[in-house]
Amino acid sequence: MKKYSYKFVYRILLASCLVTAFSCKKLVDVKPEDQVDITNHFQNVYDANAAVIGIYGQLQGIADRYIVLNELRADLMSPTMNADQYLRQLNTHTVTEDNPWADPKPFYRIIMNCNDALANFDIMLKDAKLTQRDYDERYADVNAVRAFLYLQLGIHWGNVPYVTDPLATVDALKDAAKFPKTNFNDLLDKLIASMANRNLDDYAAANATGATNTSLNTTVDGYPTNLFFVNKRCLLGDLYLWRGRYREASTMYKYVTETGYRAAGGANDASFWQYKPNYSRFLITYTKAGDENTLIDDNTNNNGWRGIFAATTQGTETSSEWIWTIPFDRNFAPVNPFIDLFSNQGGRYLLTASGLALDNWNSQTQSNGFAGDARGRISVRTINGQPVIAKQLYYYLNNALIPTNILQKQGRWLLYRAATLNLHFAEAACRDNQVQVAYALTSVGFATVYNSIYPGTGTVPADKTNLQQTLLPAPYDIDARNGDVPYYRGPWHRQIGTRSRANLPALNPNLYQPTPNVPGMEDAIIAEDAAELAFEGQRWGDLLRVALRRNDPNYLASKVAAKLSRDGNAAAGATAQSKLSSIAGLYLPFKL
Structure with a gap:
């Protein structure tokens, strides 16, 4: 098994070596020359580190989705003349099911990899392939990424399936009988419970450098890596x-x-x-x-x-x-x-x-x-x-x-x-x-x-x-x-x-x-x-949280309508106000 330096770990993050499945089948789509050997997957702390970094690499892939959904749907951002119909739908709250920005699957794909990594961390701890501290830090971090993703799903889609078991594909979630939707408040309770009894501290600081260092908290090329992690x-x-x-x-x-x-x-x-x-x-x-x-x-x-x-x-x-x-x-x-x-x-x-x-x-x-x-x-x-x-x-x-x-x-x-x-x-x-x-x-x-x-x-x-x-x-x-x-x-x-x-x-x-x-x-x-x-x-x-707290969806709806009206689209503002005036209207259509 090859060990790798933290410059290599950092390069994995920047190169976004996307993890497709953390099962014994494969670790990443393409195996770099210095990557850990996928046939010896999840054998030691270095493999666990690769899993963590791979998940953050995938997280990079939804950065645009995170900003677009959280800003364009609200009152501070608008489409330009260059925007396509799908961005305009988000702006006016006329989203159709085929809108790629309204697809929850990119979030669930990362969640599935989190679930698989966490299950393997449990096995590694049981088999003494991870120390308790290494396990606690990596499990808590990946669990937090999963909670972050589920929070985003709840914010934008409301009631969503909550799954923590490893699944082969996201398509398995389409079976509503096995994976019923959880309402937003219950989802929050589950996420809080999943985090409250876990390690809440950062990764322990690095005590060594180079190939013998197992910590994910270090500095590479002037970047403090602790800022990478939630x-x-x-x-x-x-x-x-x-x-x-x-x-x-x-x-x-x-x-x-x-x-x-x-x-x-x-x-x-x-x-x-x-x-x-x-x-x-x-x-x-x-x-x-x-x-x-x-x-x-x-x-x-x-x-x-x-x-x-x-x-x-x-x-x-x-x-x-x-x-x-x-x-x-x-x-x-x-x-x-x-x-x-x-x-x-x-x-x-x-x-x-x-x-x-x-x-x-x-x-x-x-x-x-x-x-x-x-x-x-x-x-x-x-x-x-x-x-x-x-x-x-x-x-x-x-x-x-x-x-x-x-x-x-x-x-x-x-x-x-x-x-x-x-x-x-x-x-x-x-x-x-x-x-x-x-x-x-x-x-x-x-x-x-x-x-x-x-x-x-x-x-x-x-x-x-x-x-x-x-x-x-x-x-x-x-x-x-x-x-x-x-x-x-x-x-x-x-x-x-x-x-x-x-x-x-x-x-x-x-x-x-x-x-x-x-x-x-x-x-x-x-x-x-x-x-x-x-x-x-x-x-x-921010707007949704206050609207839900006050049980007043018009708190949010009026701000979106004011944006559309100020941008010269009063008719769209009136339509959006009407749609968003109910709690159900605040969420995107959910389709897997």
Whole structure:
């Protein structure tokens, strides 16, 4: 049995060596020269690693589907004149059963491979071919990928078959008597149960390099591989959020936000700013006061907001914001699909920002008086006279917004980041009646919101011992103290809220005082989601989750109708409003 280095493992991921079946028949479609021998399949930890990497390779193949379904069906993305009938169907919610974007089979194919890998991991543990720790880490990771895929199936198709046993093909699921559909809430319960008692930590750090290293947590070519793998606590938090178990969701989110501090204990800057929108990383800021033309907006300055999507420095700069991201390398298949979807230089330019999305950004006023939310200016660029979703293209475009090499289509699938985490944390806290906590996460930060002023003096005391902290029970026990008398720095003292990082004024404090306004704060969070997370694959889920929670499908329907009407298609907007006004109408037709 050949062992392989982590550079080889990384190449497997980038080359997307798609796994077709993890049975004893074969491991991959094509066996590279240095690939593990398929006749000795699932014999040791290296084979298990190949299975994990192969599944993530397959996951790359649905990146375009993930973005299209979660954005085009919602209110921030629209088709261009180049789009075909199937993309237009998604936009207007007139999807037919033959629409390839509405086909659930690509999700189930990966799920079938997850099921087979997990069954083989069980056998390997029983036969002592995996240590308990190696088994726990790899089983939990593949199980989480399966849960992620099932969550997407539930979001888009509602009631779906839930299968965890190995099956030969997806076609076996067509037998409804053997594999009945599970409703979305029951599906969420099953997914939560499948993850809650499993390992939730990352892969253990590598202690060695080269062929003798068995860890999947290492660094190759400057890429920290831990960012390739789904963060299980973020995913479990999202499952709790969808199911209405808000305190449990908040517990997961808070744990992740404090990752850096827990690891370093305040011994370095990273311990304070990792996974928190803060005043030292990725800001909407200007090099000259009063000059809006000096917005920091390039590929080389990693502290501007654009640096989130284009930072040239790997490691701490990127991992302070990104929690889960999978690269598309210019030298290996599959080709970055976002260039084809969004770029009018080397791509087909099929999708762009909706007029409603642009209006939302343009209606804002920044804290310094500049018109418009600058995140819109960075997310959507005018290139060759056309509005282009640039957020997904910054690893392909240079500072002049021209491809460095039109044949080199590198990029990243940006799946989950600190802003996603903090806004989901805010949503969970809000629904757990911790509206002030939600306000601090979304708007201006805990140090400001909980910084009591002595009555009648208008001053803030130097001693912050009893200030700048929530003094609430877990998971809302947030410490943002930043005092010099005595000197103390709480884990959250640099956190400033998503809006403050974007140079926007604070939300109205009447959202949390004197009477907490849960629906009003929730509306503000979802609006902030739109401004911060547009085109990242979050929007349909955000709108659907609130619609289901409020038992009000028109909450979602009205936003889709407004998009279509703003784009000049009022008739389609009315049709979509009618279709989406029932819970059943929110889901795609399910056909295997």
